[in-house]
Amino acid sequence: MQQLFGLNKREVAEILRRKDINPTTQRIEIAYLLLQRPQHLSAEEILQKLNKEYEQVSQATIYNTLRLFVDKGVIRELVFSPDRIYYDSHIMPHHHFIDVETGKIYDIPLESLPMKDINISGIDAEVLEVSMMIKGRLNQPS
Ligand SMILES: [Zn+2]
Incomplete structure (x- = not known):
């Protein structure tokens, strides 16, 4: 969708x-x-x-x-x-990359980080959604 x-x-x-x-x-x-x-x-x-x-x-x-x-x-x-x-404003599940130099936030498609079979040990729960915040630096600052 x-x-x-x-x-x-x-x-x-x-x-x-x-x-x-x-x-x-x-x-x-x-x-x-x-x-x-x-x-x-x-x-x-x-x-x-x-x-x-x-x-x-x-x-x-x-x-x-x-x-x-x-x-x-x-x-x-x-x-x-x-x-x-x-x-x-983007409400579909996705991940984020944050450029630590500029603070700019980029959307990362969910499928770019395969995360099947996520196992949260110690908690008896069903995982509904996983979203990651990745911090880094652009190799070629725009
Ligand atoms: Zn986003």
């Missing part, structure tokens, strides 16, 4: 409705910005981008909306550390 990006505002509103979210104007603007492409943005970056293009959106509104979107599965939250939280 592929996730679609670059949706128009009507399609974004439809996604919110399907996820049980009342599509208010501000929620549509925030989701529209996020769902343009697969991307990883911090709340501050989202706030900056929105306030450049639209009317002022308060920080509280952004945080509340991001929390709602994460809870309803519109976006995913990536917590690298308590002060480095990103919102990922």
